[in-house]
Amino acid sequence: MTSGLTSAEVTERRRDGRSNDIPDRASRSVSDIVRANVFTRINAILTVLLIIVLATGSVIDAMFGLLIVANSGIGIVQEIRAKRTLDALAIVSAAKPSVRRDGQVSELAPNEVVQDDVIELGPGDQIVVDGDVIEASALEVDESLLTGEADPVHKTEGTHVLSGSFVVSGSGAYRATKVGGEAYAAKLADEASKFTLVASELRSGIDRILKIITYLMIPAGLLIVYNQLFASGESIRPALNGMVAALVPMVPEGLVLLTSIAFAVGVVRLGKRNALVQELPAIEGLARVDTVCADKTGTLTENGMRVSDVRVLAGDRSEVSHALAASAAADPRPNASVAAIAEAYDEVPPWTQTAVAPFSSANKWSGYSFGENGNWILGAPDVLLDPTGDVARTAEALGSSGLRVLLLATSDDSVDAPSAPGAVTARALVVLEQKVRSDARETLEYFQSQDVVVKVISGDNAVSVGAVAGSLGLDVGGDAVDGRNLPDDRDALAAVLDTSTTFGRVRPDQKREMVAALQSRGHTVAMTGDGVNDVLALKDADIGVAMGSGSPATRAVAQIVLLDNKFATLPYVVAEGRRVIGNIERVSNLFLTKTVYSVILAFLVGVSGPLSQLFGFDPLPYPFLPRHVTIAAWFTIGIPAFLLSLAPNNERARSDFVGRVLRLAVPSGLIVGSLTFVSYLLAYAGPDASAAQKTQAGTTALITLIVIALWVLAVVARPYVWWKIALLAGSAAGYLILFSVPVLRRFFQLDPSNVSATTSALVLGVIGAVGVEIAHRVARRGRVSSSSGSLVRS
Structure with a gap:
């Protein structure tokens, strides 16, 4: 050697x-993370607007600049934490x-x-x-x-x-x-292993939305700039403040922020549960899983085994014991079954090894030739013997109770001969006990409650696989299917998978085909495993989950590695994926509603400039100051979106992210923007109005906007639980405090003292809330119809 x-x-x-x-690990450096979070398109836009406002000397109206710090700071902190966790876990695995x-x-x-x-x-x-x-x-x-x-x-x-x-x-x-x-x-x-947010439906969808917003911002922004600087006759300071107030809310800065950190936060949370995410898109994929293919050994059962019985069928018990001890000792890398035999038979005879046939999952047997002491085979009874024979039926009966049974046999041929194993003579049945994981039943019950189908796929005896699955309360859907009887045609295989739950004697290539067959029926498949025979299926599954104690090959190809080997961690992994994606979709409705109503309001105010030149009426200045835009988002978007993004969410992710978000955000934004404009028109006293009247008109429009935006929040927050009700109540209370405390009114330039204007603002706000509710129900009915159609087609 x-x-x-x-x-x-x-x-x-x-x-x-x-x-x-x-x-x-090819993770990003700290400097790369800082640059990526600071030098962004949104930060650039906000910085330019911030400089314009600061040039007017209005520091208070520059409060939106804190968004630049928040966008950069939170993203940097979360990504560095995620980087450190990923790098540390990668070293461990x-x-x-x-x-x-x-x-x-x-x-x-x-x-x-x-x-x-x-x-x-x-x-x-x-x-x-x-x-x-x-x-x-x-x-x-x-x-x-x-x-x-x-x-x-x-x-x-x-x-x-x-x-x-x-x-x-x-x-x-x-x-x-x-x-x-x-x-x-x-x-x-x-x-x-690059630390990067690669393409996904969620991110590509948001990119599409931002592209649409950019196209809308350009004409609306040009109109508002023209109106504020040239047509309205405003002095430079209020004109610039109005322009900035119109443009800032068009930028969905919070949506990009939450999207940027959602994956990293999910990785950190899973890392605390000893789940290593090797490919970040797995976070999104987990939210879409509807089928879990679980390997029996190492996933539902412990890797360790023990010999519970040896039934001698022919010959001397002493010779059988010597053969078991010699075969186990001769294996340089014993699997769990051979290790259990070696532990039970530790007195190794002085036999000389002359040939070897290592175990492979394709052959289902291993063998050693010991010269004059014979050729000994150790493997699956139903593979080495006639399945209809008495010995094979006895082994199957033992396996039906969840035991693993190996056949010890002798052969006339050397184990390395091309004809091996040839004709074998049964010498003994070795009965081994597998220990079911204590957390397996609870985990399977979780998946059942979440409408996730579990398929148990194993290379072991089919009857044994079915017995273990049945003992854990899994609905096995009839007898376990023997992999040797599975059809080769993918459509036929998919049909078998639709009706059966447990599968035994499955070859590695069949596991791979089973994953492909499930995917061909539109299923999103997660595959768990720990052995070499699981590698191909893990690689092809939408999400591959490997046990930390499994082979290096399985850990290399899996997207998720459960470093503590706990099958019970998997529900947390699935739940985390659903939480991240579901909550991003939820808060997207808030941010995009704000973008839509900001564009609509800017367009309506901006177009009054050119129209005033044609029809001879006075153009409208923008109703809000930048500080108004800031407080409008505090309790309708900013704080609620942060809390909602952390909320539990077990909804299975669906396709068509962009369509679902826009179905609510566009009509809601149209309602908010148009009724806010109407409220402003009713309260606006003309270009000769006093400063107090201008403040009252802006306050009136702001009240209408806030009332409708609060109802958009109420729609997005459904279904209600106690803390969401408290969130809605707290948001409403926050605005009541802002509008009722004198020092805050003066600071934010709010004046709701005009009773008739404030009343009209509240009435328009209620009308808008009703409109948002109707739009929500129409959009929801459309989603249900679309989902039903998809189910029929699939």
Whole structure:
């Protein structure tokens, strides 16, 4: 056996730059995060408007500038916290190759590997750098992550292995030939672990909305600028203040802020539950999951097992015990079943191993030849024997109670012969007990309550899988389906999946096909697993969830890694995704309603300038000061949106985000903007009005706007719970205080003393609230009809 490099040789290679020294994680630097949050389009617009207001000497009217600090500060703090959590968790979950140095084997971080290092391989190990095989014992490598080919590739001494692939079966060692940026692993890591908000329906939808808003802002902004600066006859200071007051609320700064941090906050929350999010779009995908495919072993049951019984079928019990002990001891990387046998039979006989056939999920058996002591096979009874025979039926009966049963058999052929296993003779049934996870039942009940369908898919005996699922209260929908009887046609497979819940003896390629079949029926699929046989399905599922104790390969391809191995964490993961996406949609209605009514009001006021030149009437100045715009958003959008974004939300995310938001925001904004303008027209006393009359007219319009906007908030906050009712009451109370306390009235230039104007403002506000309610019910009826149509089509 090659002893590997010496310490001196390792030092030399590091000095020469021949090390695998690549960043542990391609997360953004702190400076990148600061730049991304400070230098934004919205901050730029607000900064220009802030400079204009400050140039007039009105510091009070520049309060909206605090939005620049809030936009940048909150985003920076949350993203840095998320970065630190992601980086720390990534280090915990990183795959560590076993490297030979100075004749010793030790686990190292991937970036500590140097060129010419000798790295050992076993089932489930990820190949972290490129190299050449120098030792091989039935070594099979899955290169599907690189080539897309699902079939394992047999590797012998002298063949090449690529980083990014993983070992399916067998064992061996390879010498590193390409490290650092030259290896495939570096490129894969760079692409897979960047801290970035990649394209998603939510973000692309918001981008579309912002593009529409930009098109609306340009003509409305030009009109208001012309009206304020040229047509209204206002002096420069009130003209500029009115222009800024019209333009500031058109910018949905809060929506962009909440969207920017929503994913990062979700990642931080999940990190506190030991759930590592490796791809941030998983946060959105989790909100859309309607089907969970759960592996039995390691997910519903504990990985550890114990031998509960050995039923000798032929021969001497002592010989059976020796065969079990020798076979278990000969396995360099035992799985849970073999480890349990090794623990129960620790007195190893002095048998000499002459051939080996490592276990693979495709064959369902492993074997060892011990010369004159025989050829021993250990595997699935229903695979090695006639399923209709007495022994196979006995094994199935034991498996139906949730036990795992292995057959110990002998063969006339050497286990490495092409014809292996050949004709086998049953020698004993090894009965092992699996421990069901204590949190499995509660987790399955959660999914059922949330209308998420659970499919249990396992490589174990189908009857055993069904027994475990049934013991956890899962509606198994009839007998468990044997994977060997599944159809190859995708449509036929999808039909079976629609009617059945539990599946056994499923091959890795079948798991992948089952995920694809579910997706073909419009399902959003999450796949959980911990073994090598789950990798292909995890990779293709909408959301792959791996256990932290699982193989490095499963952790590498999964979007979510449950580092504490708790299946019960998954409901929190799903709930967090729903909370983030559902709440972003909810508060989007508030921000976009404000944008729409700001554009409408600016357009109506602005168009009065050109029209006044044509028809000879006096143009209207903008009714609000920038401070009015600021307080209008305090209790109808700002504070409520923050609280609503943190609220529980278990609604399953739906498609057509833009359509649903605009169906409420556009009519609501039209109602608010047009009735606010009418209220202002009724109260406006003309260009010769006194300063007090102008303040009263602006206050009247503001009252109408606030009343209707509060009802928009009441609609968005549904369904009501005690704290939402308190939120609505607190928002209304906040405005009552602003309008009733004299010092606050003077500070914000509010004058509701004109009883007739204030009364008309309240009446128009109530009319607007009724209009918003009608628009909401029409939009809701449209959503229901659309959803029903989608269900019929699917």
